[in-house]
Amino acid sequence: MSGTEVKLPGSLNANRRLSQWLAFDSDGVVTLKPGKVEIGQGILTALTQIAADELDVGMERIALARTTTGESPNEGVTSSSLSMQDGGTAVRHACAATRGIYLQVISQRSGVPMERIAVEDGRFLGPDGKELGSYWSLAGAGLLETEAPADATPKPIAARRLSGTSVARVDLPDKVFGAARFVHDLRLPGMLHARTVRPPSRGAVLRDVALPEGAQVVRDGNFLAVLAATEWEAEALAARVAARCRWEETDSLPDDHALDAWLDVAGARGEPKVEIERAAETPAPARTWKRRFQRPYIAHASLGPSCAVARWDGEAVRIWSHTQGVYNLRSDAATVLRLPLESVVVTHMEGAGCYGHxxxxxxxxxxxxIARAVPGTPVRLLWTRAEELGWAPYSPGMLVEVEASQAADGSLLGWRSTITSNGHVNRPGRDTNPTLLVASQIAEPFPVKPSANPPLATGGGSQRNAIPFYRLPNLTVTTRRLLEMPLRVSSLRGLGALMNVWTIESLMDEMAEAAGEDPLDFRLRHLDDERSRAVLEKAAAMANWRGRVKREGWGMGIGVARYKNSAAWGAVIAEVEAKERVFCRRLWIAGDAGEIVNPDGVKNQYEGGAIHGASVALLERVTFDRRRVTSDSWESYPILRFSEVPTVEVEMIDRPAEKFLGAGEASMGPAIAAIANAIHDALGVRPKRLPFTPEAIAEAAAG
Amino acid sequence: MVAFTLNGAAVALDVPEEVSLLHALRGPGGLSGPRFGCGTEQCGTCMVLVDGKPSYACSLPASAAAGRSVTTVEGLGTPEAPHPLQAAFLAEQAGQCGYCLSGILVSAAALLATNPDPDEDAIRSALDPHLCRCGSHNRIIRAVRRAAKEMAA
Structure with a gap:
């Protein structure tokens, strides 16, 4: 791309040709080729709605191409709540441009002026209703072999038929009828099944393995796997091989029971960075606060263990994967396999719900x-539950220390926080050094680099949402990025925002109490932005906050934030009941995600994110001894179950004239914060450590 | 070889008897609805009905199904003739990634077979063996109640 090119909207800027996004065939099928992938959030439905609207075709005409390297636009990673901003914006513009080009060509050919031509379900009709042409009649005309013009104009709001309506999800029917839709269900002729024989602990070295006779085993350094014709034979073989391995193990993990002390020590020898600093002349503070918050490592805990199918054809490999970024995976896989990029083709297929890397x-x-050992034969590898919970990347443990100050009238004067954490991004394809798990375990290994922490300008990692969105004259945020990574970490829904929104909202509550103000009023008087105020007031109205009645053992609390301080808003009010442990019973959520393409889909995202938050708030913690992760089953890594899931109400403020803002991550941090504040309302204790177990609450009560 | 009735049809699947029913169903059975989640009866993604009773296919030996009737989500209904639960899950848009739904749907069918008008607590209790990581629980509960109403009508 030359420097003189005009900037095109969203991902269109880097994928400028219309044929990268769309294809028509003479049978009346429109193929939409998104680079963003379905990770459970309903993006394919929203993109289909947008395309159908802008092209003026029925949704049922639109087929979605599987995202594949070399064929699909490179939209990077489906992450960071950017699918609508990047992909939705690009599809809208590309489809508007396409409609404009067809309109122009058909007008020229027919002599009917453009403004007198109507488009109905892909047919271009003259004033007399006669068909002048269609997308399909001109399918072979090569009209999409052009760059999208910058001046294409999407339809005015009033002309949208589908955007803004709760169209049913295009992927859900397959899922309620048990159709083969997931990569787990891919069955290729002659396919073999693989299982790994994972090291017993981090950094273990395979000293010796006595292979069972006739067994098909693949070994590359410390990476060991077995192959068999059936899943059950592969499982049995993996167990037999595991029993015949001699591994040399070493202590490599910190003391899980003193995680905050370790974070402090590792942070002191880490990489410090002042993220933001601003000062103003203010009166001397009347009150000062010093608080310390901590959270453990958190697992993705995807419901389906990770799975992939691969097949080598000569010197090239084809991979089917539920990756969030086919191009990023291709890049790291090619590096590790020591192949040119174009020799690796990655096709996306859905996996179980994905909430990050x-x-x-x-x-x-x-x-x-593994498949390299059996050229021409497809190989399906499925992880075990223990591998999924024990070896997938985690969200890092964190320590946040805050000093805050308040004026005599209660106003917030200063905020100084220090955030100690590993970086929150360790995705493939972002660095010349591959980040994939076994890259460091194979015979010719690649080094393990500590995870990166993106700057605030691109949303931040550990410091995401560390800047309070309240009026605040004095502010300093410092990060200490760990340069050691005993447990491999990367991005999980919300990244550092989960921690930072909680710490900010905990202190806001504490300061409101000291000022003798209601937590809602206290927040509102520190908020200038109209959209921030609107979600907060809406949530308060939904929960009847001002009319709430105190009940013994029950509490209500507020949490609010604008995700990344630049994306969607979420205000959550939680109600908890304190029994032998704390249960979250209800959540009221108000959101603002800009223009809403699918209201029901957006509500589903806000609700799911908040329930995920409740699970993290109350239950989730990765545990380990000095060698291995011990939370490798649902028993040792519990998540919220049906019996304890709160009821949820969601209301969205639709802003059809505003930009799309992704909805998947806006409610999780506020939900955790609201639960923490509700615990204080119920028990008079402000928890300082996630998850909010009876032990963590007792510790906070003891000071 | 293990012979049983699968979704109403007699089958004989070529698997060793000690192999899990889940492997038999997804392997020679050719089904994709019952899913592997944990292998230890903790998540419910593999749930099927054996003689109408919810059973973890991941840990049940295939031999235990011999001569019995096994129903998976594929046996509940089809896009052309959906089970009221499948129709209700679509009407309520009760799902996100959908990985949990195969198991949840058969457990819900077993619930409605014995309790045609379950209240919310009964539904939560019947579905407690099932995990959903996307947070679709409340929609799923509403969908089960909707199906119960449809079936009563």
Whole structure:
């Protein structure tokens, strides 16, 4: 791309040709080729709605191409709540441009002026209703072999038929009828099944393995796997091989029971960075606060273990994967396999719900390494539950220390926080050094680099949402990025925002109490932005906050934020009941995600994110001894179950004239914060450590 | 070889008897609805009905199904003739990734077979063996109640 090109909207800027996004065939099928992938959030439905609107075709005409390297636009990673901003914006513009080009060509050919031509379900009709042409009649005309013009104009709001309506999800029917839709269900002729024989602990070295006779085993350094014709034979063989391995193990993990002390020590020898600093002349503070918050490592805990299928054809490999970024995976896989980029083709297929960088990319590389041993034969590798919970990347443990100050009238004067954490991004394809799990375990290994922490300008990692969105004259945020990474970490829904929104909202509550003000009023008087105020007031109205009645053992609390301080808003009010442990019973959520393409889909995202938050708030913690992760089953890593899931109400403020803002991550941080504040309302204790277990609450009560 | 009735049809699947029913169904059975989640009866993604009773296919030996009737989500209904639960899950848009739904749907069918008008607590209790990571629980509960109403009508 030359420097003189005009900037095109969203992902269109880097994928400028219309044929990269759309194809028509003479049978009346429109193929939409998104670079963003379905990770459970309903993006394919929203993109289909947008395309159908702008092209003026029925939704049922639109087929979605599987995202594949070399064929699909490179939209990077489906992450960071950017699918609508990047992909939705690009599809809208590309489809508007396409309609404009067809209109112009058909007008020229027919002599009917453009403004007198109507488009109905892909047919271009003259004033007399006569068909002048269609997308399909001109399918072979090569009209899409052009760059999208910058001046294409999407339809005015009033002309949208589908955007803004709760169209049913295009992927859900397959899922309620048990159709083969997931990569787990891919069955290729002659396919073999693989299982790994994972090291017993981090950094273990395989000293010796006595292979069972006739067994098909693949070994590359410390990476060991087995192949068999059936899943059950592969499982049995993996167990037999595991019993015949001699591993040399070493202590490599910190003391899980003193995680905050370790974070402090590792942070002191880490990489400090002042993220933001601003000062103003203010009166001397009347009150000062010093608080310390901590959270454990958190697992993705995807419901389906990671899975991939790979097949070598000569010197090239084909991979089917539930990765969030086919191009990013291709890049790291090619590096590790020591192949040119174009010799690796990655096709996306859905996996179980994905909430960030989980094991999808790791298992894909592993399948490719195993399949190399059986050229021409497809190999399906499925991780075990223990691998999924024990070896996928985690969200890092964190320590946040805050000093805040308040004026005599209660106003917030100063905020100084220090955030100690590993970086929150360790995705493939972002660095010359591959980040995939076994890249460091194979015979010719790649080094392990500590995870990166993106700057605030691109949303931040550990410091995401660390800047309070309240009026605040004095502010300093410092990060300490760990340069050691005993447990492999990367991005999980919300990244540092989960921690930072909680710490900010906990202190806001505490300061409101000291000022003798209601937590809602206190927040409102520190908020200038109209959209921030609107979600907060809406949530308060939904929960009847001002009319709430105190009940023994029950509490209500507020949490609010604008995700990344630049994306969607979420205000959550939680109600908890304190019994033998704390249960979250109800959540009221108000959101603002800009223009809403699918209201029901957006509500589903806000609700799911908040329930995910409740699970993290109350239950989730990765545990380990000095060698291995011990929370590798649903028993040792519990998540919220049906019996304890809160009821949820969601209301969205639709802003059809505003930009799309992704909805998947806006409610999770506020939900955690609201639960923490509700615990204080119920028990008079402000928890300082996630998850909010009876032990963590007792510790906070003891000071 | 294990012979049983699968979704109403007699089958004989070529698997060793000690192999899990899940492997038999997804392997020679050719089904994709019952899913592997944990292998230890903790998540419910593999749930099927054996003689109408919810059973973890991941840990049940295939031999235990011999001579019995096994129903998977594929046996509940089809896009052309959906089970009221499948129709209700679509009407309520009760799902996100959908990985949990195969198991949840058969457990819900077993619930409605014994309790045609379950209240919310009964539904939560019947579905407690099932995990959903996307947070679709409340929609799923509403969908089960909707199906119960449809079936009563």
């Amino acid at each position: 989980n094991g999808a990319d790791d298992v894909a590389l592993e399948a490719a390494i």
